[in-house]
Amino acid sequence: MTDFLNNNGISLMVFLPLVGVALMMAIPEKQEELHKLIALVTSLATAAVGAALLVKFNYDNSSALQFAIDKSWIDVVNARYSVALDGISLPLVALTLLITPLVIIYSWDHIPEPGNAKAFLILMLVLHTGMLGTFVAQDLVLFFVFFEVVLLPMYFMIGVWGGPDRLYAAIKFFLFTLFGSALMLVSFLALYWVTGSQTFDMQRLAELVANTEISSRTQWLIFGGMFMGFGIKVPMFPFHTWLPDAHTQAPTQGSVILAAVLLKLGTYGFVRIAIPILPEAAVDWAPIIGGLAVIGIIYGALGCLAQTDMKRLIAFSSVAHMGYVMLGIATLTTFGIQAAIFGMVAHGLITGMLFFVAGSVKERYHTLEIKRLGGMLTQAPKLGWILAFTSMASLGLPGLAGFWGEFPVILASYSPAPGLSDGLFRFYMVVAALGTVLAAAYLLWLLQRTAFGTPSEEFADDPNITDVNTFEWIAWAPILALILILGFLPGLLFDVMNDPVSAMADAVAALGK
Amino acid sequence: MFLNQFLLFAALLFCIGVYGVLTRKNGVLILMSIELILNAVNINLVAFGAFNGTIAGQVFALFVIAVAAAEVGVGLAIVLLIYRNRRSIDVSEADLLQG
């Protein structure tokens, strides 16, 4: 059993969803219940395999790549099928394994217009494979393939099951991301050639770059290409405009997955690829990344204050929250990057949860216009309290998960890695701290206008407005519990990623001294 | 001196053919013009063959004639179909490929 897991575990986990897809292809569209069941069972089986890996994972040696599989794949370019898990990818894999089954459960009675559960769930499972694959890939080409595999199902999910403006949003999402990944690919190829070794293996590339004389200008440019690819996916400040549209138009499930996992592909790319391979360029780029991150924090928050639509507000808040993640990464310190990874997971849970709530509000009130809502705590008290709880988590209340992605980032900015300007990052620190006030402002304002007060006349006696139902509870309870548990036991994540992140930060620090 | 005359003649024939293809609206006339172009090529082939003292040019010319026959067969069939469908063989009306 252990041998089997060691040799095939990750492949099994990544490709199991595709088995479900194959099965579902063979079954006619009419049997919706069967499709839902297969999708759920597949995602649960995937989660079970993942859970087995998580149990077998050697937590004392979390910086080592475990369960590694390395097989030849495209020999012409020396691209290999190389996957593994370590302390950095583990939290994100776990997040993905958790979110997808929950989204499928939520879909049980929430298949968005125009229906067709079969296609919807097949796309979801393909997406699942793509996301898992991206987080475990150890080869740049493999990473790129999985990174792009994610794109299409999401495009269709927005374009087919989305809101009134879905085509515009879907195309915007697709073009933006594709543009970024094109530049990213150029960077990957550049690495392949300039190192002279013609390999795409991430670890070997890191060693090679360290030992080869590559002009810092070249490194800077290569990092720049990756920055475009990952930064758009994050999204960072000037490239963020696809996000609100995509989120607003996407169906609830799409929004949840987009917020919970897809945005993390970008930040994960920075931590997994850009910084370890090009630490020198990372130091050069850090002030720019940090600057854009804090602009994003303030800008996203101000954008939130201007919104009249609940879902769009939540979407804008992602810009601000991912700003904290990017600022944490830009500090290039252990604590900062740890907080960034924690922030990714926390944001995934919290914002995912907020989108779930927004979806359920939309379903009950048929609108998300903030000024028409109100008094949710009276009409649907549990839904209202869940919204309040999640908003509190989102604004970074200590004791809930959001805090650990926020305060340590601020702290780390006070003394960034050697080689970075203390003064500049302290300025960023103050701006980021100011962002916490704005975050509280827009979230509480949202809460006050939607949950507090008395219900408006329009909805006062609407029988449609019911409290949280069973499927929603099943889908939400694990997320709510995790937000709380991670808030009190941050060590669950911090401890796992401490060693690999320390190693990375030490490598950067050694350069700066 | 010897080759020049043939080449000039062939070029003239080619130009007439091209002119016909471009200006005629009648499908049959266009096909005939294409024949002219092909024959211009044939003349060139034969002339070069004779000039070089080989028979390759004449062999090619025979091939071209055979292919031209097939082409005219297919072309006329198309013209016929167009006529059946539209009661006209005016090619400027056949613009179904418009983008």
Place this chain on the structure above:
Amino acid sequence: MPIFAAEVANTFEMNSWFFDNAWLIPALMAASFVVTLFFGKRLGAKAHVIGVGAVAASFVLALLTAYSWISQVEGYDGGAENAVVATELAAGDEFAAEDVTSHNVEGGGAATPAPVVTSVCWFDTGDAPNNNCDDRGAAKAVGIGTLIDGQSVMMLVVVTFISLLVHVFSTDYVSGDRRYTHYFAFLSLFTASMLFMVLASSTLQLIVGWELVGVCSFVLIGHWWEEKPNSDAAMKAFLTNRVGDIGLLIGVSILFVTAGNTFDIQTINNAALTGVISQNSLLVASLALMAAVMSKSGQFILHTWLPDAMAGPTPVSALIHAATMVVAGIYMIGRLYPVFWEGLSIAGSNLNAMALIGGITTVGGGLLAFVQRDIKKVLAYSTVSQLGYMVMALGVGAWTAAMFHLFTHAIFKACLFLGAGSVSHSVHSFDMKNDMGGLRKYMPKTFITFMIATGALIGLPPLAGFWSKDEILAGAGVWSGTGGNGTYYIPFIFGLITAGLTAAYMTRTIWLVFFGQYRGNGTPHESGPRITIPLSILAGLAVVVGFLNVPEELPLIGSRFGLKFQNWFEPGGGTVFPVIAHAKPSFSLAIVATGIGLISIFTVWTYYQRLYAKDSRATEVTGGIRDRSALARAGHTVLVEKYYLDHLYTGVIAGSTKGWLARSAYWVNQNIIDNVINYTGKGAAATGRFLYRYIDQGAIDGTVNGTGLTALSVGGILRRMQSGKVRQYATLMFGAATVLAAIFIIAV
């Protein structure tokens, strides 16, 4: 144990089961929160039993902890080898006649109790060594734990005690409320968070507790969120506190880095005292932390949320916005006192930011209390003023005086708030002018307890407030013979002014509420036992707790009871606490301060007596001296009016103080300070709208859309070439072939 504890000889070990397991106290309340939240509904009207039971158990635990602490401090006589033995010796009598003067004399080498830190690892991060958790070997981890010393022990008792009384009080006060369980659940959560903060052994825990009490305050202020003013007040409280929290986050970050990547409070304090942290960093850190104090503890200019917070239920105001949460700032300064001590150079100075902020707050808050009609707002401004007193005391270096005032204030202010709650429970209003008056006949128990607590607040001897206030005034080091840590003239004068103001506004309140004739509707009645018993307990304590820290020079009791509070609760100077000089009490100063209070009382008293003599329902002068103008009657009038001295006292001095001065201060408060916050909010929203509309949707989005449109229009042009006409294609092909041929010929 902090790493440096062993290096210092003059501390002695404290140990007790209660010190090692103090985490149980907040854990109990947290459990109560969870149980009440999930199972409270089934208990219905009895939902409070869980909370009351848990808080009672916490109180007992806190008392036992305090008892262990005190008895070990008392039991130690410098030569005892084993503190446990000493505990047994002293266990019989809390006030055992030990030679208390033998230790804690400044500059002396006498031993002081070592703080007890119990911690476990919380999470790992490579950037935080030395965080005081040893159960994970060499791993670099951040610890979580409890820090037991005099300050936390004192605070444990205060919080659990007031919380217990407020729980009991609430069972009557909010009975029948639609969110009864929810109310008690959050009361429990608040108590848990506050205790968590009190016991924090690291600054990180301090932040966690600090924000959690803030959110409980938010929820409880907005308890009746159906009405917009309530949810507005809740939001204002939360947001104002968030503004201050910027300072907290930054301050803690600075201390973390400069003290060698640690959150551990003891290590930070030690680093601040031993010069590990530069003076510059300490100054910036202490100013940043002051911002947090200003918001949490209602200091000018961030105090405006506190009066609004009175929108919450009255017991909540008593617990959170008077006795416990709002003193979190004072507690935090006390916890990190070496940082402020060194950062602001408190010793030997005559003014610093902390003392100045405290001084302005104490006077400003006192003035504002005059113009309020709402009894809870009077008390709220009074709280602001008294919190200013405490901050000022810390600013002048009188640590013990500040903590002692915190202790006494918690008791008498809780009594006042609960008394106000009792009154409003009876007359169903908080408006003193329209709905109260003459209540002393209807509510005798409330009246007496309220009077005692007022006396304590004003500082009448021998009530609690007298002793603590007097120590603060002496601590300023201005009055001759007091010593102290510097010569703080300005804070001292502010302190004296406040003594007079407090007496005046409280007398006014007493008159409006309890004297004259009842002006409201219906017949008021005395409240039930679950309200009056907590009041009586608090009033009783307000009489006696002052004796905990009487000067040793005091005849009869001084030698026996003197300076108990200081000996028990003040940390030993040296490693984790600065060596502070204790001011000597001054008899003459006490007389002057009390005199000022008495004159104020007398002045206001006379004013209202005259008013009520004319009209027993009146609440203010109508058509007074301003009508009299004729010169002929002037002399007569001057005589009749006793040379206008009365008017000078009542009309001009008291009147202008009550009138334009206070009113303009209130105006500034409401119109300028408040509006700055409001307009900042509006401005931010407007900027947000602007950015969103023009830059986001216009410029950035426009660029993106523009790229798409260009591609589209180019496509539109090219599309026309696709005519479907075979001849056109052929033309193009020939044209192209010709061009290519031409190029070929020219090029080759």
